[in-house]
Amino acid sequence: MFEDVRQHRGGEVASYIPQLARADADGFAVAVCTIDGQRFSIGDTTTRYCVQSTCKPINYAIALDQLGIDTVHRHVGREPSGHSFNEITLNAKGLPHNPMINAGAIMCASLIAPDLSAADRFDTVLQTWERLAGQGSVGFDNAVFLSERDTADRNFALAYFMRENGAFPVGTDLKATLDLYFQCCSITVDAPGMATIAATFANGGVCPLSNERVFTADTTKNCLSLMASCGLYDFSGEFAFTVGLPAKSGVSGALFITIPGVCGVAIWSPRLDVLGNSVRGVEFAGRLAKTFSFDGLPETGDQIDPRHRSIEAAIDQATYFCAAAAKGDLTELRRLVARSIDVNLADYDGRTALHLAASEGHADVLRYLLPLGAAADSTDRWGNTPLDDAIRNGDEESIARLQPKMSEVGEHQKGEVSAHGSIEALAFLPTNKAA
Template identity: 60%
Template sequence: MQPSFPSSAESPLSDPQALFRLIDRHGRGFFSLEELQLALAAEGILPDDQRIGRLMQESGETRIDAAQWEELLQRHHIVQRALLKELVIPEFAAFRQSLEEIFEETKKNEKGKVADYIPQLARVDPDQFAVSVCTIDGQRFSLGDASTNFCLQSTCKPVNYCLAMDELGEEKVHSHVGREPSGRTFNELSLNNDGLPHNPLINAGAIMCLSLLKRELSPADRFDYVFDTWRRLCAGHAPAFNNAVYLSERQTADRNFALAYFMREKKAFPPDTDLIEALEFYFQCCSIESCTHHLALAAATLANAGINPLTDEEIFDDETVQHCMSLMLTCGMYDFSGEFAFRIGLPAKSGVSGALFLVVPNVMGISIWSPRLDKIGNSVRGVEFCERLIERYNFHLFDSLTRETAKINPRRRKYEGEFHRHIHLLYAASCGDLDEIKRLEAAGADLNLSDYDGRTALHLAVAENRPEVVAYLLSRQVDRTKQDRWGNTPLEEARRLEFAALVGLLARG
């Protein structure tokens, strides 16, 4: 049986005036819009958030009094949820500080080298490093060179796949592209046993997905369609296009041309596919540019089942996103995908520009950029950041199977883990569940903590006549002299209830 806890609606802080006093710390009867912005920013809701922009426009004032506050809360639920710490990462400031530590440690890694197959990538400053986070509630922060643009390269492939899936459906799309890891390099001249690209996240599969997309439109309108999707994913922040990268990609594309002709030989393309047009569309999509600050919103949209956290617009169907996440987990990191799934256990997609998308489903999206690559083509710092993140937080998809772990669950409020352990310990002691007590002790529960009546686990085990539990607690050297609010020690409780065996246990030195 799990203990019940009050809902947010029952919380004392759900009173609008209590929230008002939380911001009006000086008791003036009002606070400024700037003070409200600072309070929200501390919870990850930044001033450039469209939801806050609407709030500021509607208020029409430079300060807010108690009456205006109640009206404001009725229209903008995100404000109340943020101030009550009811967003997905309730202790956001602590989470940010922790990721800053990971960022600084990872920044020391100077291994790897930038991609040099085209001059534009070779000229990028290898020391640049950026990490941006956006949760499914729109809590955000960025570190490092987060406003510097870089080319999407292969990180565009999950979005291209989602667009094709939403337009054509699973049966049609996967009659032209498989969904298995290839076990080979991303641009190897190979197809599966059916003569199809192995999956949508390698070059051949990405070319195929784009060849399926909006075939009735002109090349210019097809590109505008993809470009506008990225704008919507980034909550209205339009991406850029790097024409020099596009031209260089096109000039050095012998392998991609070979892949396309190989697929045409195997009749993998739909009839009447213009091969050159499909390839140029692919090069154009890879040459779209943005920064981690905006791309974290795209990753968070995937984490939020296709709904943008800031605009609340449904960009992709939730089933499409589910399929995309499955492919990113198994195929998203080139021929390091299996190792990444084993160690990190999260959907991800990397690109040769040093970009890396990481998705924590139902929690957040993370955009990472660091140009130095390992021999496989993944960002060295990007992979290390993910490893350090998973070492500290229980984000691995299968961390829920681990009962005893030192990993942090950032979805919990401050003290919540300790509170749950304490309540469970007292309940387990009263029920005589010795195995659960041992598990809770291993997880860090203090066996001497008491409830509001001053009754410890030992008091409750005695009151319910649980000799095995009493014996174990005594063997762990718990304090047998603690008194409850009525002044009774566990020994006095045993005597009062006439539990002779327990009296004997407790009376022994």
């Protein structure tokens, strides 16, 4: 797909900011990071580019985490604007339409740590980017910042228009707010770093490389919702219809796509279409959506489910899952469950995660797995159930959790015997071998 899309030479590099006009028009990079930290990249993957409008979801998320959804949306709306991203227009309440257009992004910048110094406010943002990326791929381009500020008449006009309408919090310093906004647009990142940031959003706000929670799950969900409806300027509706994935673009040629529960994808190619989106980025996103199925529905046509696991991979999953249960590692178990693992996978001896947890006295693992459909009546190759292992181990809490489940199984099977009028089915009832 990368090589096919590379042939597209349409579009022009952004020229309204002099520094952006100097970008390599043929630069092209694609990177992927999965929610469990697998990474792939191709093309100009060491080239750092300015994030431009891809900073808008991050600033919105920072403001949400700091102030909460009610406070933030007293100052910015959450509907598509129906206008250009830098249009001088507000909604019926006199607020910017959403955080993904310039007016809304300036508003979100005003809400980030307003009581701190200018340097500390920007440090707050930059450190958040570093935590999202999970590695040292984040920087800052001062030349772009100065260039942004020197060509910002429209953004100054937007800020004064919002102040005239009383949209800002009381006491907002417009110059400091605009400087912070221009600084955020001038942050630099490479494609692998941006893919990790997208994957952090895909992972509910937890960075896959560091396992650090950067944003709350609610903040992440709200941010992705607005990316899905407003993330690609005037092309947002068409992109939602044809691609159907939360994304955000920037006039530097940046585009990042979040596939919730799966991965993040970053594309960089400076040639832009008339709406300000990367020509190659939009083309690659379209091919991605046509090639792969991410929604868990049955595959259609030639679509591929990239989460499909071979038999060998399923065996590895069983090994990891059972090992985590034996160690009582709930974090790893939750990670694997989030990847839609079968909680009844068994190792080469037929022992499931319930067997291992019961053998090692991890009742908290039983408490987690049983409501997920883990079978209490599963037997290993010696015919033992998890309850047998718990009794052998002498763990009273595990026994207490497993016995009611076994009773339910027994009653269900007895019911089947009664319904079929056959006593032979009783031969298949599990027995307490330890007893």
